[in-house]
Amino acid sequence: MPFKGEQEVVFPQDSYSNVLLIYADNMRGKTSFLNALRWCFYGEAIERNRRVIEPFNIVNWDAADENEWEVSVDVKFELEEIEYELVRELQRKPMIHIPKRSSDLEIKVALRKDGKVIKPNEITHEINQIIPKDIARFFLFDGELLEEYEELVKEEASEKSERIKEEIEKVLGVPAFLNARDHLGVLLSKARTQQGKDAKDIKSIKSAVTQCELLEKQIKDLKRDLKLLEGNKNSNRKRITKLKEIIEEFRSVHEDQKDYEECKSDLSKLEKKQDILSAKKRDLLKEAWKDVISPLVEVKKTDLEKSRDKLIKPSKEEYKLEGKIEALESVLENHKCPTCTQDAGEEIRIEIKNNLEKLQAGAQNITSNNETLNGLQEKIRNLSAIKKTSASTEIPGIEKDLRSNSLDINKLDTERERLKKELSKHDTVQIKKDAKERDGLLILEGEIKTNIEDCRRNISVKRERYNVYAAKIDKDNTAKKMRSSRLVEAYKGLKLVFEDSISTLRDSLRFQVQKHATETFKELTTEQTYKGLKINKNYGLSIIDEKDREVTLRSSGAEEIVALSLVSGLNLTARKSAPIIMDTAMGRLDNKHRENLLRFIPDVVDQAILLVHEGEIRKEDAYKILESRIGGIYNIERVSSSQSKISKD
Amino acid sequence: MKHKEPKTIGLTLATKPNLARLVEDGYFNEQLDAYKFAVALALKTGRLADPGGFTTIFNIGTIDLDREIYESVKILREYDEEPVYKTVERLAEWGVNELFQVSESGDIDFSKWLK
Amino acid sequence: MSKHAPLEILESTFNEHDISVPKSVVYNIHDIEMDYLFESNEDIPIKQIKKIVETAVDQQPKEN
Numbered sequence: 001m002p003f004k005g006e007q008e009v010v011f012p013q014d015s016y017s018n019v020l021l022i023y024a025d026n027m028r029g030k031t032s033f034l035n036a037l038r039w040c041f042y043g044e045a046i047e048r049n050r051r052v053i054e055p056f057n058i059v060n061w062d063a064a065d066e067n068e069w070e071v072s073v074d075v076k077f078e079l080e081e082i083e084y085e086l087v088r089e090l091q092r093k094p095m096i097h098i099p100k101r102s103s104d105l106e107i108k109v110a111l112r113k114d115g116k117v118i119k120p121n122e123i124t125h126e127i128n129q130i131i132p133k134d135i136a137r138f139f140l141f142d143g144e145l146l147e148e149y150e151e152l153v154k155e156e157a158s159e160k161s162e163r164i165k166e167e168i169e170k171v172l173g174v175p176a177f178l179n180a181r182d183h184l185g186v187l188l189s190k191a192r193t194q195q196g197k198d199a200k201d202i203k204s205i206k207s208a209v210t211q212c213e214l215l216e217k218q219i220k221d222l223k224r225d226l227k228l229l230e231g232n233k234n235s236n237r238k239r240i241t242k243l244k245e246i247i248e249e250f251r252s253v254h255e256d257q258k259d260y261e262e263c264k265s266d267l268s269k270l271e272k273k274q275d276i277l278s279a280k281k282r283d284l285l286k287e288a289w290k291d292v293i294s295p296l297v298e299v300k301k302t303d304l305e306k307s308r309d310k311l312i313k314p315s316k317e318e319y320k321l322e323g324k325i326e327a328l329e330s331v332l333e334n335h336k337c338p339t340c341t342q343d344a345g346e347e348i349r350i351e352i353k354n355n356l357e358k359l360q361a362g363a364q365n366i367t368s369n370n371e372t373l374n375g376l377q378e379k380i381r382n383l384s385a386i387k388k389t390s391a392s393t394e395i396p397g398i399e400k401d402l403r404s405n406s407l408d409i410n411k412l413d414t415e416r417e418r419l420k421k422e423l424s425k426h427d428t429v430q431i432k433k434d435a436k437e438r439d440g441l442l443i444l445e446g447e448i449k450t451n452i453e454d455c456r457r458n459i460s461v462k463r464e465r466y467n468v469y470a471a472k473i474d475k476d477n478t479a480k481k482m483r484s485s486r487l488v489e490a491y492k493g494l495k496l497v498f499e500d501s502i503s504t505l506r507d508s509l510r511f512q513v514q515k516h517a518t519e520t521f522k523e524l525t526t527e528q529t530y531k532g533l534k535i536n537k538n539y540g541l542s543i544i545d546e547k548d549r550e551v552t553l554r555s556s557g558a559e560e561i562v563a564l565s566l567v568s569g570l571n572l573t574a575r576k577s578a579p580i581i582m583d584t585a586m587g588r589l590d591n592k593h594r595e596n597l598l599r600f601i602p603d604v605v606d607q608a609i610l611l612v613h614e615g616e617i618r619k620e621d622a623y624k625i626l627e628s629r630i631g632g633i634y635n636i637e638r639v640s641s642s643q644s645k646i647s648k649d
Numbered sequence: 650m651k652h653k654e655p656k657t658i659g660l661t662l663a664t665k666p667n668l669a670r671l672v673e674d675g676y677f678n679e680q681l682d683a684y685k686f687a688v689a690l691a692l693k694t695g696r697l698a699d700p701g702g703f704t705t706i707f708n709i710g711t712i713d714l715d716r717e718i719y720e721s722v723k724i725l726r727e728y729d730e731e732p733v734y735k736t737v738e739r740l741a742e743w744g745v746n747e748l749f750q751v752s753e754s755g756d757i758d759f760s761k762w763l764k
Numbered sequence: 765m766s767k768h769a770p771l772e773i774l775e776s777t778f779n780e781h782d783i784s785v786p787k788s789v790v791y792n793i794h795d796i797e798m799d800y801l802f803e804s805n806e807d808i809p810i811k812q813i814k815k816i817v818e819t820a821v822d823q824q825p826k827e828n
Contacts, residue, residue: 180797187814187817286682296693382724383721386717395759497790
């Protein structure tokens with residue numbers, strides 16, 4: 001479902017401005033909005049083919065990714081001046097860390113009526129009094145489900161059309177007659193028993209009374225057998241359902257087992273990865289001490305190099321000096337200039353000797369600087385040998401991976417523990433036994449059905465014979481005076497009244513539905529030559545043209561108009577009235593039909609909530625057509641591909 | 650100043666078990682790896698323990714065959730009032746205790762010292 | 765359709781037969797059934813119907 005976080009919608013409170021428009025593009029959440037209301041009232045959200053959406057799939061995906069599993073729908077409404085508040089909540093079960101299926105979630109429902117809390121076991125009853133689930137579909141109207149109404153057009157009964165027909169008849173109150181007939185039948189039977197007891201001493205009907213008693217007992221025994229058989233059928237069916245659930249749960253046990261093995265494997269892989277990374281890190285740390293002091297080394301090296309460079313210049317001077325000293329020493333030794341080869345006199349030799357002494361003193365200075373220089377060179381060489389390793393580049397990345405893996409390991413470990421615990425609850429041998437038992441019970445179910453049919457047939461035969469003898473008793477003048485006979489007479493008559501009324505009621509209601517549906521149809525259709533609609537025994541509606549011919553080929557737009565007419569006809573004929581909520585109901589209609597529908601709806605229902613998109617009806621057009629009948633407009637807007645939010649226009 | 654260098658180095662009796670723990674807890678392959686890292690850490694931080702009280706753990710030939718530690722500490726230390734390896738011991742003493750304390754309060758994040 | 769249409773049908777059928785109890789009994793039974801239309805508790809309508817019919821029968825003049 002697309003909604004995450006709190007969303008609020010206020011329905012129109014005014015009886016004139018009673019239309020609420022909720023705009024949303026396709027796949028933004030219109031059907032989900034409808035489903036939210038359906039789920040709140042009846043605990044069911046449905047998708048196409050009326051399949052129930054699993055509670056697990058109700059939770060918004062983004063919320064589920066954040067491990068937030070709480071879903072809540074809170075509806076406040078008023079009916080016959082009583083204020084109601086209905087809240088339905090879905091949340092994860094205690095002890096479940098990450099839900100994986102619907103059975104990991106639980107649902108709670110609460111109802112307040114004029115502030116008073118209704119007991120949990122009475123909530124369904126209360127809701128049925130407000131708007132029973134069986135007829136809710138005619139008020140929570142999903143345009144995508146209109147296709148189902150097409151079934152009703154067919155004259156031949158199908159299982160689907162029978163089911164829809166039963167639902168429609170419930171809306172119209174037909175079952176009330178059927179139930180009255182059945183209840184009066186039960187009371188008649190009891191009154192007959194009493195009559196038999198009271199008439200025991202009347203000679204003229206003694207034999208009839210005895211026969212009635214005998215047959216009564218036989219019918220009673222057969223009914224008891226029937227009740228037992230039906231009880232067996234029900235408990236058999238319950239056991240089959242339970243076994244199916246268990247077997248289905250076993251399927252989920254299989255999944256759990258698979259998940260458990262996968263979890264173990266992933267955990268093992270991650271732990272191996274951790275070991276490899278840790279070992280690599282330890283190997284890198286062997287020489288990493290060099291990386292630690294590397295900045296200090298660089299600074300020191302730079303200082304040393306500066307000092308060294310200062311000393312290199314004098315070295316060059318030394319080289320020149322050595323040349324000069326050699327030349328002067330040669331003159332003193334050979335008494336001759338090595339360049340011009342002339343004799344060097346005494347005076348010249350003394351001058352040369354003085355210069356030589358000076359030069360030699362200078363050379364001495366330079367030599368001691370060389371020692372310092374050599375010392376510096378050696379230090380620089382030693383520091384250069386302390387080379388940085390790859391530890392400083394590799395270890396940060398390794399540590400990041402180790403931390404990330406550690407988190408994943410924790411999650412997997414928790415999940416593995418949970419799965420282990422779940423699996424320990426199941427006995428796979430037992431599951432196989434259960435499957436065998438289920439198959440056996442299914443065969444037994446067939447046998448029970450046959451026995452039930454035989455039993456009913458026997459009851460019917462004996463009932464007929466009983467009625468013959470009972471009629472004899474009824475005619476007896478003495479017996480007629482008994483209270484029990486008067487009760488029998490009363491129940492017989494009342495039962496007959498309801499029995500005979502049933503088909504009349506059905507015909508009358510169908511006529512009324514046809515009448516109202518036709519009125520609606522004429523408001524909605526743009527084809528003015530159509531005469532109206534004709535209803536068949538399944539409540540299917542056909543369009544009748546001006547020549548009283550049935551219009552056989554209908555477009556999907558026409559189907560929609562007819563289906564809407566049926567809903568309107570049912571609402572106007574039905575005992576219950578309620579707001580109508582229509583989801584994308586105008587998708588297949590052209591502009592004119594849409595306009596007709598919008599003009600018509602506010603007068604037909606107390607409140608109308610229309611879930612639409614701009615392609616069906618633009619806001620400015622809606623304003624023009626509905627004007628002051630609009631009680632509010634909301635938008636369902638995209639937050640992301642998996643999230644929408646509702647905001648007031 | 651020239652000093653006579655010792656032939657062995659180590660830690661105080663109190664700190665020796667901490668060095669062993671750093672290996673047991675899986676941070677280093679060997680004690681000498683942890684020892685060298687501790688020395689470097691102390692150098693980087695500019696801290697060292699008080700002199701004295703050290704017991705032998707390693708032969709110099711085992712832990713510093715190439716004399717890389719010796720040369721590094723010799724050049725990088727601010728003074729030379731004692732033998733280089735004595736300084737190494739004091740640096741290691743501080744460094745091992747520092748590493749141990751960090752490990753006690755959670756996992757050691759080496760990358761912050763390798764920047 | 766007015767909510768009374770089913771009652772009109774019941775009335776019309778009632779008039780076609782000679783029923784020993786008053787017409788109001790039929791209306792009361794119908795109302796009881798409508799109230800419990802969407803419930804599964806069948807005992808309650810029966811008990812209420814029994815009470816109404818017995819009361820009506822007991823109020824009938826006795827034949828000699």
